[in-house]
Amino acid sequence: xxxxxxxxxxxxxxxxxxxxxxxxxxxxxxxxxxxxxxxxxxxxxxxxxxxxxxxxxxxxxxxxxxxxxxxxxxxxxxxxxxxxxxxxxxxxxxxxxxxxxxxxxxxxxxxxxxxxxxxxxxxxxxxxxxxxxxxxxxxxxxxxxxxxxxxxxxxxxxxxxxxxxxxxxxxxxxxxxxxxxxxxxxxxxxxxxxxxxxxxxxxxxxxxxxxxxxxxxxxxxxxxxxxxxxxxxxxxxxxxxxxxxxxxxxxxxxxxxxxxxxxxxx
Amino acid sequence: xxxxxxxxxxxxxxxxxxxxxxxxxxxxxxxxxxxxxxxxxxxxxxxxxxxxxxxxxxxxxxxxxxxxxxxxxxxxxxxxxxxxxxxxxxxxxxxxxxxxxxxxxxxxxxxxxxxxxxxxxxxxxxxxxxxxxxxxxxxxxxxxxxxxxxxxxxxxxxxxxxxxx
Numbered sequence: 001x002x003x004x005x006x007x008x009x010x011x012x013x014x015x016x017x018x019x020x021x022x023x024x025x026x027x028x029x030x031x032x033x034x035x036x037x038x039x040x041x042x043x044x045x046x047x048x049x050x051x052x053x054x055x056x057x058x059x060x061x062x063x064x065x066x067x068x069x070x071x072x073x074x075x076x077x078x079x080x081x082x083x084x085x086x087x088x089x090x091x092x093x094x095x096x097x098x099x100x101x102x103x104x105x106x107x108x109x110x111x112x113x114x115x116x117x118x119x120x121x122x123x124x125x126x127x128x129x130x131x132x133x134x135x136x137x138x139x140x141x142x143x144x145x146x147x148x149x150x151x152x153x154x155x156x157x158x159x160x161x162x163x164x165x166x167x168x169x170x171x172x173x174x175x176x177x178x179x180x181x182x183x184x185x186x187x188x189x190x191x192x193x194x195x196x197x198x199x200x201x202x203x204x205x206x207x208x209x210x211x212x213x214x215x216x217x218x219x220x221x222x223x224x225x226x227x228x229x230x231x232x233x234x235x236x237x238x239x240x241x242x243x244x245x246x247x248x249x250x251x252x253x254x255x256x257x258x259x260x261x262x263x264x265x266x
Numbered sequence: 267x268x269x270x271x272x273x274x275x276x277x278x279x280x281x282x283x284x285x286x287x288x289x290x291x292x293x294x295x296x297x298x299x300x301x302x303x304x305x306x307x308x309x310x311x312x313x314x315x316x317x318x319x320x321x322x323x324x325x326x327x328x329x330x331x332x333x334x335x336x337x338x339x340x341x342x343x344x345x346x347x348x349x350x351x352x353x354x355x356x357x358x359x360x361x362x363x364x365x366x367x368x369x370x371x372x373x374x375x376x377x378x379x380x381x382x383x384x385x386x387x388x389x390x391x392x393x394x395x396x397x398x399x400x401x402x403x404x405x406x407x408x409x410x411x412x413x414x415x416x417x418x419x420x421x422x423x424x425x426x427x428x429x430x431x
Contacts, residue, residue, distance in 0.1 A: 031348075033335070
């Protein structure tokens with residue numbers, strides 16, 4: 001039983017589209033008109049967008065303030081189906097809610113025809129690999145799950161690219177995403193627009209319609225993906241990028257993000 | 267005593283003068299419909315003008331109560347409310363019950379300048395707690411002496427008409 005739980009947990013950590021479950025963080029409010037408001041955050045991993053299925057650990061949940069500083073969110077509860085956090089915001093500006101897993105390394109190998117895995121980077125792995133291990137490969141992984149919340153006038157500090165890993169920038173400020181207007185996103189890897197990032201766009205309410213209405217996309221040569229939402233509501237973008245990237249610590253890199261956002265009424 | 271009389275006279279003249287200006291102003295008549303429901307709250311209402319680039323130029327009226335719910339006037343919030351607190355404070359007044367209202371607009375923008383010639387849009391948005399949200403709009407040319415705008419009732423808003431001067 002315990003073993004099963006551990007296996008499940010690690011598959012959730014690996015996340016992205018590797019596992020069937022998609023993780024998201026969803027604030028109760030994306031837009032607020034009063035400073036010092038409280039918001040609730042729902043976080044879960046599921047097959048249907050925003051249909052809670054599995055609660056996840058929120059120990060790494062942070063709220064980046066409009067000035068760019070980070071506050072750890074401690075008022076959290078991990079439930080079976082979803083996890084929740086209570087957060088009080090401060091003054092005007094745009095906040096970034098983020099649940100990020102730090103960079104991790106997985107080394108996979110085969111031993112006597114059986115696939116195995118251990119948590120070690122390329123420099124550490126030789127000490128841990130059993131004799132006779134073949135097809136050894138180390139993947140560097142990171143995932144970020146985030147959303148933006150704006151109190152009164154929007155600001156840009158928390159939207160700035162950090163230049164590390166897979167990041168998203170958009171033509172419009174998140175607080176200006178409006179139905180029937182084109183939304184343009186650029187996916188950046190280590191600060192530069194990246195072609196070939198694969199993703200899925202979905203929106204709330206899949207349980208109550210036959211056609212899920214998902215859009216699978218791949219970024220173009222400018223790292224861009226654009227779409228025009230036909231209706232207001234909550235949307236989710238999940239995207240990942242994998243590539244051979246030999247370094248001292250890994251053979252491959254895999255970066256993934258999920259971004260929940262609101263499309264407002266015109 | 268004489269001083270008091272003089273200043274009173276001054277007030278009367280000022281009032282008359284203000285009235286004569288109003289006579290030349292654009293009048294917007296706006297109806298808030300009677301809505302039969304067990305939980306009726308007066309709607310939040312915003313009336314404003316945007317230019318051809320959809321930028322707000324004049325906030326004519328804002329009937330609101332608590333800041334928490336200003337965001338529910340979605341377009342108003344995005345275009346004006348979230349970034350111009352001073353204007354919101356200056357223009358806002360109490361929410362109104364159902365009935366007919368007349369608003370006046372002197373044809374000037376928020377900075378008190380005459381609108382430049384061009385195409386504009388009159389927008390009216392209403393959002394009611396435990397009710398719906400309506401946004402109606404009508405394009406007009408400026409200057410448009412005497413032009414008449416009519417917007418049919420929709421949801422939270424009754425008939426709207428305006429004589430542009």
